[in-house]
Amino acid sequence: MGALAALGPLAIDMYLPSFPAIVEGLNTTQGQVERTLASYLFGMALAQMIYGPLADRYGRKPPLLGGLIIFTIASVGCTLTGDIEHLTLWRIAQAFGGAAGMVIPKAVIRDNFSTRDAAKAMSLLMLIMGVTPILGPILGGQILLFVGWRGIFGLMAIGGALLLLASLLTMRETLAPQNRAPLRVSSIAGNYWQLLRDRQFICFSLSGACGSAGLFTYISGTPRVVMGVYGVAPTYFGFIFGLGAAALILAAQVNARLLDRHTTEKLLKLALISVVVSSAAALALTLLGLLTLPLLMVCLMGFMASQGFVNPNAAALALSRQGMRLGVASALMGTLQMLFGALAGLAISQWQSDTALPLTGILAISTVLSWLFGRIGLRAA
Template sequence: MPAVKKEPLLPGWLLLMGALTALGPLAIDLYLPAFPSIAQGLHATEGQVERTLASYLFGLALAQMIYGPMADRYGRKLPLIGGLVIFTIASVVCTLTNDIEHLTAWRIVQALGGAAGMVIPRAVIRDNYDTREASKALSLLILIMGVTPILGPVLGGQVLLFVGWRGVFGLMAAGGALLLLAALLTMRETLPPEKVTPLRVSIIAQNYWSLMHDRQFMCFSLAGAFGSAGLFTYISGTPRVLMGIYGVDPQHFGLIFALGAASLILASQASARLLDRYSLEGLLKSAQVSIVLTTLAGLALTLLDWLTLPLLMLCLMGFMASQGFVNPNAAALALARQGRRLGVASALMGTMQMLCGALAGLAISHWQSHTAIPLTGILAFCAFVSWLFGRIAMRAT
């Protein structure tokens, strides 16, 4: 009897899904060190440049609502290809813009393409795996995505040093083009024909309506969404705090920023290993307690004026480590019972994450302070709300 060939722990299709999922965050992390240069080059304020990030997040949020129904009707591959084409073209145009208003507008278009990489991979994973294995796969995706926040600002800082901020957007365009080629050549369709959902407004509306009335789905999704809002607060707020308040050099910013990303990676892999011994719900509950205590400690140290750079990084690393447990387990629990509407459910969950992230980004861009209070205050708020929705979801379960 021939031996059954086992699928590797990290199959090629999952690596591609990880790279696709990292595309949207890449367009965030890569240009963070370029904020001061963009402001100077386009004669814009620091707040205006920060709002290009918030506009990108809003674009990601809204576009996911479109990709979800399309993925349930036309399959996973075709909408993804279209999104990658849009992302690549918009990235090229961003390199050519001459004012902050046009950059903000094209960042939205860029997000409309990048959103495909946020929706499709989650649906593909649930096409292939059950809930527990999906959580492990999502943890592996976080490992791959974690390379982006580590390498993104570091790489962006070096590109900025040699070719300026326009070269940073050129690198985004190159990444989009490479992923487009990889998807065209290697990706197979995973949506079973019997699960195809007609693309009718009434059916789409009914699916979204029923999802919004599914207490378990909404609460687990919101627990993850407010955790993600804290993550985007970290992304949006740390450039100003580290470079503006603590005087970190732009070329060194990426290395310090990477400490948080490394914490996220290590914790997500620990979460995947612990799933063999503990339940998803148990890991999520413990992580949400940890995230609240960590962020409250950071806020208290800020208010007492005791927050040094090492203490700030310890609090931020604790927050990111907790997120490594919250994100994959909350997502897997939210999608556990969605069956035929995985694309729509993935889209709605992603939309909530991006909307919460965009609102957090807007809040921190408008909250001007010479201290780290905007960063630590919004992180503490997001952590508490994430914990609250997690508790509600556990009781619904």
């Protein structure tokens, strides 16, 4: 489930280092190549809303297999494309396939586990899901050196094909026949409307979505600050960038262990405080002109470690009461995370500064909103 959940996020930014090579190879502009990323994010957000009802009606396995087939074919199309227009279309198709891996694993986890055990499983899911967008560009940069930008998409195709084979041979269906929901427009619309009115679900989902906005802020803003503001050479940037990934991995595993002795609600409450403190400290140091690179990394690692607690616990609590509409609930939660992440990435790309203020400012806004929605969700729970 972790590998499936990583597939879509990996395809988001694994090809980022190859932008200049794609510009040259397809005789296009940087802006047109960047729009292939926006197209992917849009497709990913929209497709998740489709997979949810399908997973609740036909079970978890058939929609997943269909999505993996689409992803693999689209990845081959990206590899062989000859112009930027077709690359954009294949990226949208790739997003529609990869979105299955964003929706189905969360529903499978809730099919099998109670709230506390689901939070532990979500922590293990976070191990791969959270670190994939961070390590994706590093991996893509290394692949680019040996096989070029087409090889990056070729590797995505191989990954999709292997996961398709593994799911086909080893995955069992986890949705009981009596829990299958009818596939009617009125029923689907009703489920989404009820979810939007469910204070516990929507607040925990928004808390996780704002946390995802902070994660995309880290991904988008750290390269500019570390290399542009503090002058770190690109050779060493990957190591500094990876410190946040290490903090996220470690914290997610600690969270899984602590859930044996503490409630999901207690850990989320403490993590929401920690995530605000770390980002607020970074913003204050920036405004006072005292932010050095070591202090920035301490604050960012604090934020990433806190996210290792916030995301899995918020997701488990959001899905804890959804019963027969787990697929729809997982889809809506994933869509919110993708939309908020895209908005944060857009905001930091538009906010130009020769300081770390765009990074620390948007990070602080994201974490305060995450704390606010999380607190409301805890009261509702």
